[in-house]
Amino acid sequence: MSVPKLEIAGLNKWYPGKRGPMHALADIDLKLADNEFVSLVGASGCGKSTLLSIVAGLQGFDKGVLLTDGAPIVGPGLDRGVVFQSYTLLPWLTAQENVEFALKAAGMSAGECRDIARAHIELVKLTRFADAYPSQLSGGMKQRVAIARALSYRPKMLLMDEPFGALDALTRHEMQELLTQIWEEHRLTVLFVTHDVEEAVYLSDRIIAMAIGPGRIHAEFHVGLSRPRNQDMIASSAFIALQKDVLAAIRAGSKDEKL
Numbered sequence: 001m002s003v004p005k006l007e008i009a010g011l012n013k014w015y016p017g018k019r020g021p022m023h024a025l026a027d028i029d030l031k032l033a034d035n036e037f038v039s040l041v042g043a044s045g046c047g048k049s050t051l052l053s054i055v056a057g058l059q060g061f062d063k064g065v066l067l068t069d070g071a072p073i074v075g076p077g078l079d080r081g082v083v084f085q086s087y088t089l090l091p092w093l094t095a096q097e098n099v100e101f102a103l104k105a106a107g108m109s110a111g112e113c114r115d116i117a118r119a120h121i122e123l124v125k126l127t128r129f130a131d132a133y134p135s136q137l138s139g140g141m142k143q144r145v146a147i148a149r150a151l152s153y154r155p156k157m158l159l160m161d162e163p164f165g166a167l168d169a170l171t172r173h174e175m176q177e178l179l180t181q182i183w184e185e186h187r188l189t190v191l192f193v194t195h196d197v198e199e200a201v202y203l204s205d206r207i208i209a210m211a212i213g214p215g216r217i218h219a220e221f222h223v224g225l226s227r228p229r230n231q232d233m234i235a236s237s238a239f240i241a242l243q244k245d246v247l248a249a250i251r252a253g254s255k256d257e258k259l
């Protein structure tokens, strides 16, 4: 691997707790190559969201190294787009204006903001709803706006925390299709947190299974399925076998060592 897009080495994080510091992340070592799609899976509380928010620069860590393109991550930046499960749209702005707002904050002119926002609303197939307010959009549509917003300032990395977790199964599949299409056409590095093992296998090049107590990397799986992916692959024996192995790793890592 040349200089990794993301390099995490010996990273540790403690949260203050009632019974003393709580070791949330222990000695995390992880490298993501340019354009790689990597999912983090693991039992609730193993530190997936903590790790993602540290990479986003939204919170700090206590020990270790965290680099993007070889340079330290010291806070949030336009090189990393973030999408959360909650849509985080501004309710008083339309879909188009929500995307423009992020671009204006990045210092672009009004004309540039309008054109780039329009192009990204189109990228997520929402042109017909560009002038709708969040309250007029379904959950899947709101998440399309959030993805358009995160991609609009052309980040090198997309960080997604359970982005489809609140959606019904059909919408979730549609969003997975959309994300793979965007990723295959535009290629960027993605770090994706999910509880859904099928989703992780379907989307990823590599799956990192984390374990609990303390949160750590427990197992790693390379997804050998060809690309472009399609929903028919989900029924293939290779897909099902990998899904089983990932689930077994999550189960094995779900028991707190200290309990």
Ligand SMILES: Nc1ncnc2c1ncn2[C@@H]1O[C@H](COP(=O)(O)OP(=O)(O)OP(=O)(O)O)[C@@H](O)[C@H]1O
Residues within 6 Å of the ligand: 015, 016, 022, 024, 042, 043, 044, 045, 046, 047, 048, 049, 050, 051, 215
């Ligand atoms: N701000 C905080 N202060 C104290 N403890 C925290 C804080 N945020 C998370 N934790 C604790 O750190 C551990 C890891 O939490 P985190 O949310 O990162 O796990 P997760 O794997 O993303 O869980 P889930 O799948 O349920 O979202 C948990 O024990 C959680 O209670």
